[in-house]
């Protein structure tokens with residue numbers, strides 16, 4: 018296994034609210050293969066899994082007894098260009114506000130109202146982020162997900 022699994026990890030500085038908490042196991046993933054490795058580790062040890070993005074909508078009531086997977090799968094690209102629009106594919110660990118400002122700087126508009134919302138691309142559809150009359154669902158096409166349980 019190439020993953021660095023940390024034990025008894027202090028999560029406080031990874032959470033915007035800075036409410037102290039520890040994870041029994043913790044790892045960072047940079048691609049899909051590392052995610053699969055992390056999930057296999059959790060399965061072998063029968064651990065609950067928590068996927069952490071930017072930590073801006075998360076606090077733990079108690080220490081977490083499972084595996085926290087910090088998602089750092091980054092990047093984005095224009096997947097398809099149409100006459101009046103583009104389809105952008107972004108990876109789930111990409112910081113959302115950075116993606117928005119890069120799109121806006123390329124004159125690709127549609128998400129600019131969601132500019133300063135903290136967090137990652139992957140968390141955005143989890144709660145359908147929204148601000149100033151725009152919600153992610155207005156521009157969202159589809160996502161690729163992994164079923165953690167199976």
Ligand SMILES: Cc1cc2nc3c(=O)[nH]c(=O)nc-3n(C[C@H](O)[C@H](O)[C@H](O)COP(=O)(O)OP(=O)(O)OC[C@H]3O[C@@H](n4cnc5c(N)ncnc54)[C@H](O)[C@@H]3O)c2cc1C
Nearest residue numbers: 068069070071072073074075109135136137139140146147
């Ligand atoms: C000051 C401030 C202002 C905010 N303003 C707004 C606002 O205007 N509008 C708005 O909608 N929200 C707002 N939020 C909330 C926050 O920005 C969003 O909830 C954001 O989507 C959280 O992203 P995150 O990566 O930090 O998620 P985290 O806090 O890391 O995770 C949140 C939840 O999503 C799950 N999750 C994260 N990544 C994934 C993934 N890849 N796959 C599956 N599940 C995942 C986590 O397990 C957790 O349950 C604000 C937050 C703060 C602190």
